[in-house]
Amino acid sequence: MFSDPNSLSLQRGSFAESHTIETPEQTNIEFTVAGVGSRALALLIDSLIQAGVLLIGLLALTAFPPKGVWVVSAIVIILFLLYYGYFTLFEIFWNGQTPGKRKVKIRVIKDTGRRLNALETIARNLLRIVDQLPGFYAVAIAVSLLNKQNKRIGDLVAGSLVVREDSGAQVQPDWYEPEPARHAPLGAERLSDEEVILIESFLLRDRKSVV
Numbered sequence: 001m002f003s004d005p006n007s008l009s010l011q012r013g014s015f016a017e018s019h020t021i022e023t024p025e026q027t028n029i030e031f032t033v034a035g036v037g038s039r040a041l042a043l044l045i046d047s048l049i050q051a052g053v054l055l056i057g058l059l060a061l062t063a064f065p066p067k068g069v070w071v072v073s074a075i076v077i078i079l080f081l082l083y084y085g086y087f088t089l090f091e092i093f094w095n096g097q098t099p100g101k102r103k104v105k106i107r108v109i110k111d112t113g114r115r116l117n118a119l120e121t122i123a124r125n126l127l128r129i130v131d132q133l134p135g136f137y138a139v140a141i142a143v144s145l146l147n148k149q150n151k152r153i154g155d156l157v158a159g160s161l162v163v164r165e166d167s168g169a170q171v172q173p174d175w176y177e178p179e180p181a182r183h184a185p186l187g188a189e190r191l192s193d194e195e196v197i198l199i200e201s202f203l204l205r206d207r208k209s210v211v
Helices: 036-063 070-091 097-104 118-128 138-145 152-156 183-188 191-210
Strands: 010-012 017-022 027-033 104-111 161-163 170-173
Touching: 027 070, 036 070, 036 138, 070 118, 097 104, 104 118, 118 152, 138 152, 152 161, 161 191
Parallel strands: none
Antiparallel strands: 010 017, 017 027, 027 161, 027 170, 104 161
């Protein structure tokens, strides 16, 4: 058993790593770590959604073109919100999921099993600018392959972990088996509670008199 309630252990499964958390109630909660492939598929779905929204935004700008410097400003703001705001807002309000993650059934959580707060989610997604270098998330893939929990740089900084939702966080109570009852000597099991209390009081009084 672990002495620290938040202590963690990693167990290698047949195809994926598992992340086990022991609660103060001595209950093990197990998560299956999402692989690079499932995360890439979720990112592909999200990227297609972003591309569709971007296309609609560009068509809107074409139909109602702003004038002057506002053209560049509007495009920059739209691109920033679409790229960073998309992941951040969805993961905040959808409890660690984006449409792509929900489709693939994976979710972002903290190493302790709790949900990320807003600041941790923002930090995790702002670091996408590093993870995607020099292109196609090459840094993220390389870093993920170098650690057992498939964490990219954003996950390492935010203390987050992407897990499979269909693995279910299997709860495995670890109960202690009670010791078998021993037979009371000299037929003491036939004594009532009042008789046991009386005998104990007599023995304690006798002990005090001797002392």
